[in-house]
Amino acid sequence: MVVIIGCGASGMLAAIMAARQGVSVTVLEHNDRPGRKLLATGNGKCNLTNDNQSLDNFRSSYREEIKDIIDAFSEEELLRFFREIGIITKERKGYRYPRSEQASSVVTVLVSEMQRLRVRVICGAEVTKVSGNYSDYEVSYTMDGQKYTLKSENVVFACGGPAGERLGQSDFGIKMLRNMGVFVGHCAPALVPLLLKNPCAKTVSGVRMEADVTLTVGKESYREHGEIVWTDYGVSGIPVMQLSRYATFELEDDMIPVRIAFHFLPEMTDEEITGELTRRVNGEAFRTRSAEDAMEGLVPKKLLYVLLKEAGIDPEAPAGTITEKQLKLLKLQLTNKEFTVTGTRPWEFAQVMKGGVPLSAIDTKTCEVRGHEGLYITGELLDMDGNCGGYHLHWAFATGAVCGRALAKKSRSVE
Numbered sequence: 001m002v003v004i005i006g007c008g009a010s011g012m013l014a015a016i017m018a019a020r021q022g023v024s025v026t027v028l029e030h031n032d033r034p035g036r037k038l039l040a041t042g043n044g045k046c047n048l049t050n051d052n053q054s055l056d057n058f059r060s061s062y063r064e065e066i067k068d069i070i071d072a073f074s075e076e077e078l079l080r081f082f083r084e085i086g087i088i089t090k091e092r093k094g095y096r097y098p099r100s101e102q103a104s105s106v107v108t109v110l111v112s113e114m115q116r117l118r119v120r121v122i123c124g125a126e127v128t129k130v131s132g133n134y135s136d137y138e139v140s141y142t143m144d145g146q147k148y149t150l151k152s153e154n155v156v157f158a159c160g161g162p163a164g165e166r167l168g169q170s171d172f173g174i175k176m177l178r179n180m181g182v183f184v185g186h187c188a189p190a191l192v193p194l195l196l197k198n199p200c201a202k203t204v205s206g207v208r209m210e211a212d213v214t215l216t217v218g219k220e221s222y223r224e225h226g227e228i229v230w231t232d233y234g235v236s237g238i239p240v241m242q243l244s245r246y247a248t249f250e251l252e253d254d255m256i257p258v259r260i261a262f263h264f265l266p267e268m269t270d271e272e273i274t275g276e277l278t279r280r281v282n283g284e285a286f287r288t289r290s291a292e293d294a295m296e297g298l299v300p301k302k303l304l305y306v307l308l309k310e311a312g313i314d315p316e317a318p319a320g321t322i323t324e325k326q327l328k329l330l331k332l333q334l335t336n337k338e339f340t341v342t343g344t345r346p347w348e349f350a351q352v353m354k355g356g357v358p359l360s361a362i363d364t365k366t367c368e369v370r371g372h373e374g375l376y377i378t379g380e381l382l383d384m385d386g387n388c389g390g391y392h393l394h395w396a397f398a399t400g401a402v403c404g405r406a407l408a409k410k411s412r413s414v415e
């Protein structure tokens with residue numbers, strides 16, 4: 001008998017893999033239905049894995065352990081698993097989605113497979129406590145105001161972390177595992193927008209644009225390229241969210257400076273930028289136009305206005321009056337616009353958790369916690385936070401599959 005806490009990505013895979021070999025599985029889920037977070041993934045399209053399986057996309061200090069788990073449930077195997085239960089995928093820039101581009105398709109087939117295998121899924125069940133040790137556990141939960149307890153030799157913590165908004169997340173897993181004597185490292189929001197000190201960000205709120213982004217944390221720098229989104233609190237977009245993992249712990253320490261810089265014209269060389277700006281000041285067609293008009297089209301208008309002001313240029317003044325010094329300052333604004341990062345947005349705006357249970361604490365062939373027989377951990381509770389692009393769901397499915405198969409093997413050896 002197995003009790004799985006959480007009917008999300010990793011919990012469903014663990015349930016299916018174990019039940020396929022005849023293991024009796026009960027899944028407790030506090031939401032009113034399974035896979036609620038899955039429905040919100042990939043903007044409702046569910047980016048379930050990625051064709052680029054380089055291990056650099058799965059970020060953790062435990063590279064060997066990551067490799068063990070991804071090798072055990074590779075992209076090929078993941079796609080075969082989903083094809084067998086009804087999901088064929090479509091690929092965009094390596095990102096894999098269900099052919100329907102509807103996350104609900106993925107949830108539907110997983111739930112159908114659990115039903116076919118007679119997995120007992122109890123929704124509306126809030127797990128409040130797990131006690132015991134060495135294959136003798138009690139899982140307490142409340143449902144409709146009533147308290148219940150299940151006894152089980154095996155318990156799987158598949159209940160994720162606190163990231164995401166109103167999708168059922170909780171810090172239950174972190175707290176309860178610590179309570180049970182399992183080491184859970186420091187946890188913080190990741191894949192999360194950043195808060196900036198400079199108030200000029202407010203003026204450009206809502207503007208989307210491509211940029212090179214460099215995050216500097218203490219003496220280390222990290223770079224990404226892609227579409228950024230200005231917001232009234234700071235900045236978001238995939239490159240910013242991907243970089244956030246490098247600063248999320250450090251931002252808790254006031255002594256570590258965190259800065260972010262944007263290059264708005266990354267496809268142009270330094271010489272090309274100087275030439276273009278000079279032409280727009282001295283050229284016959286530009287000299288008498290306002291500075292704002294003359295620089296039109298280099299970057300979105302709202303941002304241009306801010307950059308001109310920051311360079312000490314009156315946007316209304318004729319372009320021909322811009323001095324050499326002002327032009328240098330404008331170039332700096334366009335190629336290295338810097339902000340102090342003051343923090344990340346809170347958990348509900350994060351896509352994943354950084355930190356968690358170190359992978360050295362589990363047996364990567366089973367996901368069982370070392371020294372805690374019968375206690376398993378899958379998915380986001382484990383210390384892996386990857387790039388955007390389907391790596392987190394792949395991780396959740398892979399750890400779930402590894403755990404479910406191990407439970408099946410264990411039950412066969414007991415018979």
Ligand SMILES: Cc1cc2nc3c(=O)[nH]c(=O)nc-3n(C[C@H](O)[C@H](O)[C@H](O)COP(=O)(O)OP(=O)(O)OC[C@H]3O[C@@H](n4cnc5c(N)ncnc54)[C@H](O)[C@@H]3O)c2cc1C
Nearest residue numbers: 006008010030041042127159160164168379380390392393
């Ligand atoms: C908005 C958003 C979009 C995302 N998009 C993508 C994407 O496109 N691709 C990708 O790879 N990753 C994406 N992610 C990340 C990915 O969804 C997670 O990493 C993954 O779902 C983690 O799987 P899990 O099984 O560990 O936990 P979850 O999927 O979070 O499942 C945990 C389950 O446990 C339940 N639970 C929690 N506490 C209790 C309790 N006390 N009692 C009972 N049940 C409980 C929860 O309700 C939940 O159903 C996204 C995340 C968010 C927030």
